Amino acid sequence: MTVSVQLHPELRKWVEERLSRYPTRRSLLVPTLIQAQKYHDYASPGLMQAVADLLQMPASEVMSVASFYTLIAKHPVGKHIIQVCHNVSCYLRGCDEVIARLEERLGCKVGETTEDGKFTLITVECLAACGSAPVMMVDEKLYENVRPDQIGRILAEAN
Amino acid sequence: MTELTKVVMRLDGVAEAHRLDVYEANGGYKALRKVLGEMKPQEVIDEVKASGLRGKGGAGFPAGLKWSFVPQDHPGPKYLACNADEGEPGTFKDRWIIENNPHQMIEGCIICAYAVGLSHIYVYCRGEFYEGKRKIEQAAKEAYEKGYLGDNILGSGFSTHLTVHTGAGSYECGEETALLTSLEGGRGHPKIKPPFPASEGAWRKPTVINNVETLATVPAVISQGARWHAGMGTEKSKGIKMVCVSGHVERPGIYEVEFGVPISAIINDLAGGVWQGRQIKGYFPGGSSTPVLPAEKVDVPYDYESIAEAGSMLGSGALIVFDSETDIVRMAEVITRFYAWESCGKCTPCREGTRWMLQIYERILNGGGRMEDLELLLSICDNLEFKSFCPFGDAAVSVVRSTVSLYRDEYEEYIREHKVYRRRFTPVKH
Numbered sequence: 328m329t330v331s332v333q334l335h336p337e338l339r340k341w342v343e344e345r346l347s348r349y350p351t352r353r354s355l356l357v358p359t360l361i362q363a364q365k366y367h368d369y370a371s372p373g374l375m376q377a378v379a380d381l382l383q384m385p386a387s388e389v390m391s392v393a394s395f396y397t398l399i400a401k402h403p404v405g406k407h408i409i410q411v412c413h414n415v416s417c418y419l420r421g422c423d424e425v426i427a428r429l430e431e432r433l434g435c436k437v438g439e440t441t442e443d444g445k446f447t448l449i450t451v452e453c454l455a456a457c458g459s460a461p462v463m464m465v466d467e468k469l470y471e472n473v474r475p476d477q478i479g480r481i482l483a484e485a486n
Numbered sequence: 487m488t489e490l491t492k493v494v495m496r497l498d499g500v501a502e503a504h505r506l507d508v509y510e511a512n513g514g515y516k517a518l519r520k521v522l523g524e525m526k527p528q529e530v531i532d533e534v535k536a537s538g539l540r541g542k543g544g545a546g547f548p549a550g551l552k553w554s555f556v557p558q559d560h561p562g563p564k565y566l567a568c569n570a571d572e573g574e575p576g577t578f579k580d581r582w583i584i585e586n587n588p589h590q591m592i593e594g595c596i597i598c599a600y601a602v603g604l605s606h607i608y609v610y611c612r613g614e615f616y617e618g619k620r621k622i623e624q625a626a627k628e629a630y631e632k633g634y635l636g637d638n639i640l641g642s643g644f645s646t647h648l649t650v651h652t653g654a655g656s657y658e659c660g661e662e663t664a665l666l667t668s669l670e671g672g673r674g675h676p677k678i679k680p681p682f683p684a685s686e687g688a689w690r691k692p693t694v695i696n697n698v699e700t701l702a703t704v705p706a707v708i709s710q711g712a713r714w715h716a717g718m719g720t721e722k723s724k725g726i727k728m729v730c731v732s733g734h735v736e737r738p739g740i741y742e743v744e745f746g747v748p749i750s751a752i753i754n755d756l757a758g759g760v761w762q763g764r765q766i767k768g769y770f771p772g773g774s775s776t777p778v779l780p781a782e783k784v785d786v787p788y789d790y791e792s793i794a795e796a797g798s799m800l801g802s803g804a805l806i807v808f809d810s811e812t813d814i815v816r817m818a819e820v821i822t823r824f825y826a827w828e829s830c831g832k833c834t835p836c837r838e839g840t841r842w843m844l845q846i847y848e849r850i851l852n853g854g855g856r857m858e859d860l861e862l863l864l865s866i867c868d869n870l871e872f873k874s875f876c877p878f879g880d881a882a883v884s885v886v887r888s889t890v891s892l893y894r895d896e897y898e899e900y901i902r903e904h905k906v907y908r909r910r911f912t913p914v915k916h
């Protein structure tokens with residue numbers, strides 16, 4: 328059986344403050360798992376067990392739901408997450424070169440984490456910023472009209 | 487020269503327009519005061535109906551009519567889900583509204599809640615909108631403090647609440663019934679219709695679902711009147727639309743125009759024409775889910791009916807332009823990969839069909855395509871369209887069918903010459 332981890336008290340508080348806004352506890356599942364990643368490394372089985380207990384639902388259902396959503400990390404990830412859009416408008420304006428440069432500079436491929444654990448590189452679908460394509464995000468920050476020659480500076484900024 | 491008609495974007499360029507005091511100084515929340523002080527709920531619905539306002543999320547369904555479907559005498563809570571999931575590739579207008587003028591959307595939500603008698607507003611905001619979620623939360627806090635939200639709003643006796651709910655990276659959750667499943671804490675799978683959300687929606691209670699842009703237009707409709715709104719646009723497509731222009735144009739961006747202007751005018755006058763002095767090869771009129779139209783059809787008027795007549799859809803208002811140098815097969819693969827990876831997996835035609843199509847594209851781009859593959863692609867399209875559980879499947883076939891028929895020679899060239907597309911990176915699903 329999975330042993331649940333101790334949930335961060337701030338996370339507990341965050342959930343409890345919001346329960347009255349929904350008719351059911353489990354409605355908070357997805358927001359809770361997203362919020363949890365601010366305090367815990369990733370949605371580990373132990374974390375999901377703890378969230379299941381908190382929201383009074385089966386852990387298997389928490390895991391089933393978590394597995395559906397790409398923004399919920401089910402395995403350890405780097406300190407910073409780089410999300411590069413690879414959808415159509417960004418493709419038309421050169422995202423392939425940006426992604427190639429990112430792989431080169433980071434020394435890891437799309438879907439991987441750098442050896443020092445600093446960055447995880449993933450491609451994502453349209454980020455609703457196609458007017459300034461190509462775009463990428465480092466954690467919560469959006470970079471627009473990205474050119475391959477800017478990648479070094481962007482990575483340095485996050486470091 | 488084509489004119490912009492700024493309605494939802496009327497505060498474009500006004501500094502700090504996301505703040506309550508700035509919004510109020512520019513006439514904000516006057517429409518809410520008007521409905522609470524002078525209008526009965528039914529009168530608000532009638533006004534929105536008379537304005538001809540249609541949903542801006544993709545389907546173009548009349549907003550007032552949707553509101554009137556909610557049973558008035560239903561006991562217990564009823565809800566509004568404001569669709570801020572903005573996932574349709576090529577679309578970036580809702581993010582602009584949320585980040586630059588969130589109060590206009592919130593005011594529209596409250597007016598809708600008053601008209602239909604809704605006790606709670608859930609703004610379902612896509613997970614990647616970190617800045618947007620902060621902006622709506624801050625705006626909602628200001629609105630609560632000022633008495634525009636909460637119990638007994640402005641002393642009217644009407645109460646409604648607002649909660650920002652985050653998505654977590656799933657395109658399908660923008661589909662209205664999948665959005666509800668996600669809101670309830672489930673995998674983002676769509677629900678069967680009927681019952682329609684208006685009678686049985688979130689937590690099986692009557693629920694209105696409207697797009698951000700639709701709701702942000704409502705305050706203007708109330709302030710300036712149904713006749714003013716109905717006087718813009720065309721006979722059947724009344725009013726204005728924020729058009730998101732992206733791809734190979736000189737000035738990509740959002741241009742709010744009256745329905746009916748020629749698409750070529752939007753591309754050339756407003757977006758600066760095709761970039762680098764090149765020629766247009768074709769375009770998506772309403773996002774990646776809408777069939778591609780060829781260069782010859784660039785003078786089509788920008789309204790629901792004319793674009794439908796030309797063989798496509800106005801969709802969410804995402805005009806994606808591509809130039810004469812574009813590799814059509816690779817572009818279609820990019821989009822097909824998106825549908826294959828974002829299919830929620832609930833129904834077989836969509837889950838399997840989108841993946842088969844992607845495999846065929848990969849085969850062609852790797853130089854191993856077969857001429858029969860083109861018929862195979864079209865046959866998968868036939869077995870997918872209108873046979874999937876929700877409209878996702880119909881969306882997925884648009885690019886395949888339209889590009890195979892319009893640019894068949896490019897597909898054949900890849901296959902005949904065993905041409906290989908040189909990838910800069912290997913896509914990986916996470």
Ligand SMILES: Cc1cc2nc3c(=O)[nH]c(=O)nc-3n(C[C@H](O)[C@H](O)[C@H](O)COP(=O)(O)O)c2cc1C
Pocket residue numbers: 540541542543544545546547569570571572573574657658659660661662663695696697698700701876877878881
């Ligand atoms: C696969 C799919 C994805 C959708 N994504 C969105 C979306 O991101 N935002 C949106 O407003 N509507 C989206 N829609 C349309 C919604 O189902 C719904 O029609 C719309 O939110 C209703 O609002 P409206 O009448 O104001 O346009 C999507 C539909 C489908 C089939």
Ligand code: FES
Pocket residue numbers: 412413414415416417418452453454455456457460461462575576577
């Ligand atoms: S396609 Fe990249 S942000 Fe829209």
